[in-house]
Amino acid sequence: MDIIEELEDNLGKNKVFYDNASKYAYGFDASIHHAVADVIVKPKNANDVKEVVKIAYKYGMPIIARGAGTALSGQAVPIKGGIILDMAGMDKIKEVRIENLYCVVEPGVIYAQLNNELKKYGFFFPPSPGSGDVCTIGGMIATNASGMRAIKYGATRDYVLGLQVVFPPGKIYRIGTSTLKNASGYQIERLMVGSEGTLGIITEATLRISPLPEKRGVALASFDSLYDAGKGVANIISSGIIPSALDIMDKICIQAVNKSMKIGLPDTEAILIIEKDGKRREIKEDMEKIVRICKESGSKKVEFTDDEKEMEKLWRGRKGVLPSLSRYGKDKISVSLADDMAVPISKIPDAVKSFQELSKKYNILIGTYGHAGDGNLHTKILINPKDKEQWKKAEKVVDEIYKVVYNLGGIVSGEHGIGISKAPWMVKENLNIMKKIKDAIDPKNIMNPGKMMEWKGSIITNLRYR
């Protein structure tokens, strides 16, 4: 193949891989999808990336950037074949400038690695995705990743000051700035956040950083009714307290966790886990207020702790929902479908109630939990992935779930992104403008094609489960 020779000539044979095992292995991410790549390139710097984009452009071959492959919607799956750019080798933290409140990193830097470095200075990069121990900064930018602390700290989009990007037909651009403020033209750096590799390849990022909070405290509130729990969320927010995390778990999730882990969560209809960070003194004051609000909202039992071990245990329980649900259903596993919708905060109880009704209507297991404080829910649908009929039913349920979400003023993805798995349910009005921008920047459609606004038809094709 000409293109492989050209890649080898330009980058060196040690950066280009096309054995069958690699082409197959690089066809997965953490989504339900799989496809086989044509060739894998492991760039070491922006210049390597530039060469690859040039060659891809010349041959009209798809090019898909990949960080740690933790994408849940198929963003890193080479659905049209092509070149996988494995960015993991570009993993240098180039600068930490505390006095300027920014750091400069390559896209392959792992989130936890960056925060370990920043911790030495008493700082951190706040967006905290569930996959933070392994996911890369490049992937976080490409998908606008966030996590449970977004209610207080925002998402990745709020921290990107500047980027180095390779755009087609193969040119390195420096966009944005190293300054905290920027009113100097279109904010292309913010447009890149969430563009999922469909416009250009990020080769460096300048990120705002924040001081680590002094301390945190966590409250656990039990509710006999999901509605009361939702009311509790709205009442906490309206009181002017912004927690650093505010998560909800429904009965199915609580039971699943209690069955598989020794956390001993209260056996009730719904729980809220509410974390507040900040100054030592304010934690106690705010936590007392939060406990009072939960009680006034109908909670029968609220406990508060600032013991690190206890707090760690509670969050371990919350993070254990996903693996626990997979064990809960015997022959069924949890699949990533409709797994991160967002609704306005006050609509959380309506959303969860509707999902429970759909679960009954379709006789399908759906566990619901998530970041209630910022309106971001996770539904996990349990099916036997070898059973085609169950996939079809699941797809119908997904469609109904999104109807509910839109009726509540919500949106298809809060933090995982679109990729393939959510593409058919994107807001139609945005697509036209997105398409115009895409065509203008990537006229040959080589940048991660076939995703987002380009995906047509059913999502239950190219399944990883065979």
Next chain:
Amino acid sequence: MDIIEELEDNLGKNKVFYDNASKYAYGFDASIHHAVADVIVKPKNANDVKEVVKIAYKYGMPIIARGAGTALSGQAVPIKGGIILDMAGMDKIKEVRIENLYCVVEPGVIYAQLNNELKKYGFFFPPSPGSGDVCTIGGMIATNASGMRAIKYGATRDYVLGLQVVFPPGKIYRIGTSTLKNASGYQIERLMVGSEGTLGIITEATLRISPLPEKRGVALASFDSLYDAGKGVANIISSGIIPSALDIMDKICIQAVNKSMKIGLPDTEAILIIEKDGKRREIKEDMEKIVRICKESGSKKVEFTDDEKEMEKLWRGRKGVLPSLSRYGKDKISVSLADDMAVPISKIPDAVKSFQELSKKYNILIGTYGHAGDGNLHTKILINPKDKEQWKKAEKVVDEIYKVVYNLGGIVSGEHGIGISKAPWMVKENLNIMKKIKDAIDPKNIMNPGKMMEWKGSIITNLRYR
């Protein structure tokens, strides 16, 4: 003129104005520029705007949206003639949803008006431009306005969740969402922030809101050297304290204020005004730390107050810099040239020192002050606006100022935007991508043409001073 008849037919005669006085008056904003408009339209709703865009598109006539006309770089000046869309009549606060942490407003809502409403609930919309008492939300979004509290609260771009926008050739789009999180495709709503009316017309905005802080305190620190003041800024930031404002004033600005106002600022080389807001208890703790850091950084005198009147007085002094400078120079007034560059925080002293050197080299008065905490400086150049030679000299100085700024890793505009006055000094690398997006969305180039990447040549044409 056909187009005027068509506007009148579609919108009603009471919304269309084309008398000479109006066409002249609507040719100003707060910048140094002026041009005469062809017709002024005062829309009442998104549908009116849609009709105007349709007609403008049909005739290929420029269309310039205008809020309160406080733009400092000529964004609202009809440099190519055309239709001025006076958005002031679309001034409804449509929703305040405290429990969802958002509000929905029309673009003509005045910043202070919105915050008066939100205050009833203990909330506010944090970006706080100097012109906040009169400027509109639409203008704030179009220019990514911010102000002195951006170091803690960010800029307008960090608060825009969703927008309703009319794009050419005349269609209403709903982009973004009402949810706090959004990973559902390109963030067109964030691309619109700072686009200065060159892509579409904003007809509604959904904005994130924040709880008002309980209390604030302000410290005033005097320094014998500008460098020490800059060191103080970097030391405060590195300590992990994020003030709610951290402003710097140089000797010229201090003297100008003391001459024209009875504030009694310390007669010294530089002062820092440092504000910290938050919980009652933490203010004192943080303020004591800030005072200590200022002393360690070389400040001879640091005073701290939490008395509302005293704090108000200090900020009045800071806000009095601009009018005071205009009085300072006798026949000279302060003109908006190079007036809001941003540099990395630690480069503030280098920047100010270089500006002072340029002032000497060119024998021209430059006062420097600004939001040192977020690296955003204001330089005010004093000239006699009737004297063409002085303009020419000023333009040369501006060019040298931006060379300094770029060498320090800075950027042309931190909060006022580009318009005409800063266009020649934009980052060249961004322009190519901006142009592609502009052409794709506005192919007939009717949306605020001739600005930003389209401005060619000198900026000292179309001056308002005759």
